[in-house]
Every structure is written in C-alpha cells, then in structure tokens.
Amino acid sequence: MIELVNVTKKYRVGIHEILALDNINLKIEDEEFVAVMGPSGSGKSTLLYLIGCLDRPTNGKVLIDGLDTSTLSDKELTELRRNKIGFIFQQYYLIPTLTALENVELPMVFKNTSKTKMKKKAEELLALVGLEDKKDRKPNELSGGEQQRVAIARALANDPSILLCDEPTGNLDTKSGEVVMNIIKELNMNKGVTVVLVTHNQSLSKYANRVIKLRDGRIVYAD
Amino acid sequence: MLIELAIRNLARNRVRSVLAIIGIIIGVMAISSIGIFSESLKAVVLENFKDVANEVVITPAYTHGWMSIDKRTVEKIKSIPYATVVIPIKSESEIVEYEDKKTFITIYGIEEKDVRELFKLKKGYYRDCIAGGSISEFFKLKVGDKITIRDKEFRIGGILIKEARFDINPNFAVILPIKDFDKLFDKEYSIVIVKLESMDRIEDFKKSVDKTINRREKRVSVFEIRTIIEAIEKAFRNITLFLMAIAGVSLLVAGVSILNIMLMSTIERTREIGLMRAIGAYKNTILRLFLIEALVLGIVGSIIGGLLGFLGGYAIDMLILKTAKYVFQPASIVYVFIGLFFGILTALISALYPAWKASKLEPIDALRYE
Numbered sequence: 001m002i003e004l005v006n007v008t009k010k011y012r013v014g015i016h017e018i019l020a021l022d023n024i025n026l027k028i029e030d031e032e033f034v035a036v037m038g039p040s041g042s043g044k045s046t047l048l049y050l051i052g053c054l055d056r057p058t059n060g061k062v063l064i065d066g067l068d069t070s071t072l073s074d075k076e077l078t079e080l081r082r083n084k085i086g087f088i089f090q091q092y093y094l095i096p097t098l099t100a101l102e103n104v105e106l107p108m109v110f111k112n113t114s115k116t117k118m119k120k121k122a123e124e125l126l127a128l129v130g131l132e133d134k135k136d137r138k139p140n141e142l143s144g145g146e147q148q149r150v151a152i153a154r155a156l157a158n159d160p161s162i163l164l165c166d167e168p169t170g171n172l173d174t175k176s177g178e179v180v181m182n183i184i185k186e187l188n189m190n191k192g193v194t195v196v197l198v199t200h201n202q203s204l205s206k207y208a209n210r211v212i213k214l215r216d217g218r219i220v221y222a223d
Numbered sequence: 224m225l226i227e228l229a230i231r232n233l234a235r236n237r238v239r240s241v242l243a244i245i246g247i248i249i250g251v252m253a254i255s256s257i258g259i260f261s262e263s264l265k266a267v268v269l270e271n272f273k274d275v276a277n278e279v280v281i282t283p284a285y286t287h288g289w290m291s292i293d294k295r296t297v298e299k300i301k302s303i304p305y306a307t308v309v310i311p312i313k314s315e316s317e318i319v320e321y322e323d324k325k326t327f328i329t330i331y332g333i334e335e336k337d338v339r340e341l342f343k344l345k346k347g348y349y350r351d352c353i354a355g356g357s358i359s360e361f362f363k364l365k366v367g368d369k370i371t372i373r374d375k376e377f378r379i380g381g382i383l384i385k386e387a388r389f390d391i392n393p394n395f396a397v398i399l400p401i402k403d404f405d406k407l408f409d410k411e412y413s414i415v416i417v418k419l420e421s422m423d424r425i426e427d428f429k430k431s432v433d434k435t436i437n438r439r440e441k442r443v444s445v446f447e448i449r450t451i452i453e454a455i456e457k458a459f460r461n462i463t464l465f466l467m468a469i470a471g472v473s474l475l476v477a478g479v480s481i482l483n484i485m486l487m488s489t490i491e492r493t494r495e496i497g498l499m500r501a502i503g504a505y506k507n508t509i510l511r512l513f514l515i516e517a518l519v520l521g522i523v524g525s526i527i528g529g530l531l532g533f534l535g536g537y538a539i540d541m542l543i544l545k546t547a548k549y550v551f552q553p554a555s556i557v558y559v560f561i562g563l564f565f566g567i568l569t570a571l572i573s574a575l576y577p578a579w580k581a582s583k584l585e586p587i588d589a590l591r592y593e
Contacts, residue, residue: 054501055587075505082503089590093498097231102224109224110503154502 002028002051002162002194007060009046009217020046022217024060030161031192033185035208037199043217044198045166051196052085052164053077064162082111086155086193088184090167092147094139100126100150101135107157125153129183145176152183156193163187165197169204181207225508229515232488239484240520246477247524248531251566253470255532258558260539261466263549265459269452271387277422278448280390281415281432284441291411292443296436300415303431305424310337310416312391315408319397320371321362328358329396330372332404341416342393344381351380352403357394359383370397373407389448390416415443425449474565477524478573481517485577489513496581497589506582513578514571521570525563533559 009021020043028034028051036044049055050062053069062069064084069077081087094103104122113121126135129149131142139147148168155163165184169177185207187193197208205211213221233240281300283289297311313332318325333341339349345356347366354364359382362370369376377399385394391414399407419428429445436442489496496509536558537550549555 049587052501054590055585078500078503078505081501087501089498091494093494093590095228095495095498097228097235105224106499107502110499110505110508158503 001030001063001065002026002196003061003063003066004047004050005061005063007050007057007062009043009050009055010058019217021050021057024217024219026212026219026222028194028196030194031188032210033188033195033197033208035197035199035205035211036214037202037205037211038214039200042214044200044214046217047214048164048166048196048198051162052087053081082107082158084161086158086160086163088148088151088155088163088165088168090170092139092144092151092171094147094150094154096139099136099138100131100142100146100153103139103150104153104157107154111158121157122153125156126150128156129153130179143176144172145179148172148176148180149183152180152187156187160193162194162196165195165199167199167201168197169199169201225512226515226519229512229519232492232512233516233519236484236488239487243477243481243484243520244524244527246480247474247521247566247570248528250470250474250477250569251525251528251562252532252535253473253562254467254565255529255559255562256535256539257466257470258463258561259533259536259550259555260543261459261463262552262555262558263536263540263544265456265463266549266552266554267544267546268455268459272448272452272455275389275448276452277419277425278390279417279419279425279428280446280448281417281443282446283413284437284444286444287441289442291413292415293411296442297412297415299435300417300432303428303435305419305428305431306417307420308337308340308416308418310334310340311412312337312414312416313401313404313408313410314391314413315404315410317372317407319358321364321368324362326358326361329392330404330407331391331393331396331398332401332408332410333398334401338398340418342383342398343386345384347379347381349381351400352377353381353383353398354379355383355393355396355398356385358397361395372397375407377403389451390414422449471565474569477566478569481520481570481573482577485513485517485574486580488516489577489581492581493584493589493592496584497586497592500584500586501590509584510578510582513581514574517570517574517578518567521567524570525566528566529559529563532562 004024004026007021007024011018011020036047038044050057056070064080072080095106101122104125105118108118108121123132123135126132129152131146131149134142134146142150168180172180181204184195188195197204211223212219283291300306301309315330316327317330318327335349338353364379364382366379366382368379370379383393419425425447432443432445499509537547540547540550
C-alpha cells in the first residue's frame with residue numbers, strides 16, 4: 001500500500017519558490033491501477049517521484065507498505081526502489097551501450113543476482129513483452145515502442161510490487177502506445193502489480209480503476 | 224558486468240578514450256625509459272669503482288701537524304684484523320729527464336708486489352722503474368729505456384695503462400721499488416692504501432685505527448673511497464629525481480586530460496546515472512563505475528607505456544652507452560613498474576573527483592537534467 005500524509009513539496013528555482021505539491025493526502029491500495037492526470041506543471045510527476053522514493057517531501061510523509069520513507073537513508077531508499085518499485089519513463093532511459101537483454105539485466109546486476117539466473121529472467125521478461133527475438137539489439141536498433149517494452153521488462157526485473165509510469169506512451173504512436181498500455185494493464189490484472197500512471201492523455205484513463213486529477217499541486221478530483 | 228559496462232562506455236567515445244590513453248602512455252613511457260637509462264648510466268659509472276669500494280686511504284693528519292706516516296704506524300695498520308692488503312706508499316716530486324726532455328713529476332716508492340696489486344700494465348713487466356701512461360707518452364718511452372732522476376739512471380721495466388684513480392694518480396708519475404726510492408730520498412710514507420675484507424668492515428676498521436694509532440693524538444686520517452661512491456650515487460639519485468619530475472609533468476598533463484574527459488562524461492551521462500540510481504544502483508556503484516573506467520584507461524595506457532618505455536630504455540642505452548646489459552638489471556627494470564604504478568595511480572586520482580561528483584547526483588535531478 002502507498003500512503004501520502006500531508007505531503008508538501010517545494011522547489012527553489014533561482015530566487016523563486018515553487019509549490020509543486022500542496023498538502024496531499026492519498027492512499028493507493030495494493031493491486032490498484034491509478035491514473036494521475038492533470039496539465040503540465042500540476043505536480044503529477046513530482047507526486048510520482050515522491051512515491052518512487054527518488055525525491056523526499058518538504059513536509060509530510062510517504063509510506064510504502066507502512067514504512068515511512070522519510071526515515072530511510074539513501075542506501076535504504078535505493079534498496080527499496082530496487083526491490084519494490086519499477087519505473088517506466090517517457091524517454092525510456094535505456095543505456096545505449098547495452099543490448100536489450102543487458103538493459104533488462106541491469107537492475108539485477110545491482111542486486112548481485114547470479115549470471116545464469118539473471119539471463120534466464122531477462123529472457124523471460126523480454127518474451128513477456130514480445131521481444132525475445134530482439135534481445136541482442138542495442139536501443140538505437142529498436143523502435144520507440146520496442147524500446148519502451150524493453151523498459152517495461154527492465155522495470156519488472158526485480159519483481160516489484162509497484163510500477164510507476166511517467167507518460168509511458170508520450171513518445172509513441174497510438175498503436176505502439178496501445179501495445180505498451182495493454183502490457184501494463186495485464187501486469188496489473190494478472191500479476192497484481194500496483195500501477196500508478198501519470199499522464200495528461202485523457203484516453204489512458206480507461207485502463208485505470210481510479211483517476212486522480214491534480215491542478216496546481218492539489219487533488220481536485222478523485223473517484 | 225560493471226567492468227563490461229565501463230569498457231563499453233569508454234568505447235562509446237573511442238577517440239576521446241584513445242587520446243586519454245595516449246597521454247598515459249607518454250607519461251609512463253617517459254618515466255620507464257628515463258629511469259632505465261639513468262640507472263644504466265649510474266651502473267656504467269659505478270662499475271669503475273667496484274674494485275675500490277672496500278678500499279680506505281690513510282693519510283697523515285695534516286691538520287694536526289703530521290706530514291708523514293712512520294714505519295711503526297704502518298705495522299700497526301697491518302695488525303688490524305680487517306685489513307687484507309696494506310700498501311704503504313712513499314712519494315716525492317722531482318725532475319725526471321729523458322734524452323733532451325725533462326719534467327717535474329711525482330715519484331712513488333712502492334713495493335713490487337704492491338704495484339701488481341694496484342696497477343695494470345700496458346707493456347713490459349712489474350719490474351724496475353714503472354712509468355705512468357701519460358708520462359710515457361710525453362717522453363715517448365719504451366720498455367728498456369733509461370730515465371734520469373737526480374743524476375741516477377733507472378731502466379723502464381713496465382708502462383702502465385692510463386687510468387683515473389681516487390687514491391693516487393699514476394699517470395704523470397714514475398714508480399720505483401722502495402729500495403731505489405730510499406737511495407734517492409730520505410722520506411717516510413705519505414699514504415697507505417688499505418683493502419678491507421669487505422665494505423661492511425669500514426666502520427670497524429676506523430674504530431680500530433682510532434684505538435691503536437690515534438689514541439693519544441690524531442696522527443692519521445682515514446678516507447673511504449666509499450664516500451666518493453656514495454656522493455656519485457647521491458648525484459645520480461638527484462639527476463634521476465629531476466628527470467622523473469619532468470616525466471611526471473607529462474603524466475600530470477595526462478591526468479588533467481582524464482579529469483577533463485571524465486567530467487564531460489559525467490555531464491553527458493547525467494540522465495543515465497539518474498536512471499541507474501532509480502533502478503537500484505547505490506551511490507557507491509556509480510562511484511565504482513567511473514573509477515573502473517579510469518582504471519581501464521590507466522591500466523591499458525600504463526601497460527602499453529611500460530612496454531614502450533622498456534623498448535625506449537633499451538634503445539637509448541644502445542645508442543648512448545652502446546650496451547644493453549644494464550637494461551635488465553633489477554634497478555632499471557623497477558622503473559617500468561614505477562611507471563606502471565604512477566600511470567594507474569594518475570588515472571585513478573584524476574577520476575576521483577568526477578566519480579565522486581557523479582555519485583553525489585540526486586536521482587531526481589539527474590533524471591530531469593536537460
């Protein structure tokens with residue numbers, strides 16, 4: 001379960017202070033599929049990064065499975081991300097020097113998984129996203145949709161319980177976007193992965209069980 | 224996998240990596256080849272001294288008013304256990320004539336067996352009057368010729384090769400057997416050359432001299448040839464150090480270039496670093512990744528530089544010293560390893576700051592970096 005209690009996040013940009021999130025209270029149950037929507041600058045990405053332990057709130061608490069992340073050290077946060085959270089970004093962020101297979105292996109490398117186990121798992125995951133025949137290609141030899149599918153496989157490498165998606169279809173055409181979204185939806189339905197999806201694309205709300213709308217750092221709508 | 228990743232990162236910008244490696248190669252090569260050459264040069268110079276390292280020279284204590292060493296003192300020196308060979312030498316300066324030429328030179332009085340011990344002959348035998356190399360050239364002497372000292376004629380029995388010595392200078396001198404010397408001059412010994420059983424005995428020997436001869440008053444001074452060798456070694460050490468410093472500058476430049484490319488690399492790869500942190504890489508892992516990259520540059524550059532430095536040292540030795548036998552002595556070879564060590568160390572030190580900077584990036588800032 002993900003829980004945000006009175007979360008406020010302020011940024012300093014030059015001399016200006018920007019209030020990205022303003023006193024947010026939110027609970028996301030296990031196996032939920034939540035879409036966080038809102039115009040750019042509404043704070044939705046900030047919310048996602050706070051849940052993903054990539055950033056710390058200025059005030060308030062973020063709890064992951066009841067664990068208050070504000071009390072954790074950098075090392076502990078890293079381990080939490082590695083073991084419980086998978087990220088999917090709009091720009092895929094694949095390592096250009098590594099093949100598809102190696103990119104999927106990378107989170108397992110950081111977890112010191114054995115080589116054979118790592119390879120087997122990565123191949124399974126690439127098969128899951130339908131890229132078993134392109135495992136030896138470098139990212140620049142793959143289409144956008146394929147790259148995002150590799151990124152999904154990578155996000156699943158350490159069997160996370162939470163999948164955080166930041167505009168996963170933002171750089172994709174409609175058809176590839178649909179393929180990617182279907183994979184994410186299936187993971188949620190069949191494997192019980194909690195999904196938090198951040199997007200400003202209204203059409204993606206149909207995949208979610210719940211939609212949260214943000215504006216100026218506040219929740220303006222939650223069904 | 225981190226090593227693999229590091230190598231691929233380096234391959235990503237091949238030209239840049241190669242340039243950095245070339246910097247290290249030049250630095251390591253300079254250190255190893257200069258080191259090999261200066262060690263070889265030192266060895267060549269010191270080889271001339273290897274026979275005299277265990278030698279001490281005893282002179283009268285001039286500063287205490289002593290002008291010569293008497294027979295009793297020589298006997299006392301002979302009785303000191305560490306002395307294996309004791310050569311007492313008398314000397315005087317006098318005009319020597321041959322045919323229509325004459326010159327004022329040193330006449331030594333040395334026992335025949337001791338002449339054998341001290342000098343090498345170019346011609347003739349260790350017999351009668353022995354002439355030094357330079358004086359023989361001056362007079363155009365042959366074995367069997369006769370020179371005149373104080374109206375007495377002496378037959379030349381042998382001619383010495385020219386050599387540089389630290390104790391006495393035989394080149395512009397003639398050597399007479401003590402009995403002939405005593406016929407001309409009434410003098411005591413002016414110098415005693417002592418060879419010890421080993422160099423380590425020098426201190427013991429000096430102590431014995433102080434106890435037996437200089438007990439009541441300082442009659443003789445002991446001078447070690449070793450001091451000269453040490454002075455030469457020290458001079459070479461300083462020269463080597465100076466040359467190393469110059470070679471070090473080239474390594475420093477290489478270090479700065481590695482620092483530069485690593486910094487550029489951290490900036491270019493900021494988002495990658497953010498991604499790796501997001502999917503579970505510790506700060507430490509990022510630090511290690513960058514250090515490994517530098518280490519790869521350092522190791523590759525150092526090994527190539529070390530090999531080239533060895534070949535370079537070999538070539539310089541052949542060119543200047545005309546021999547390669549000192550290239551393989553441990554004191555020379557060690558410079559290849561010194562070069563390797565500093566090459567790798569330079570790469571590592573240069574990468575410390577960029578690696579630290581990369582590891583300190585907050586994942587969120589790194590991911591958002593444009």
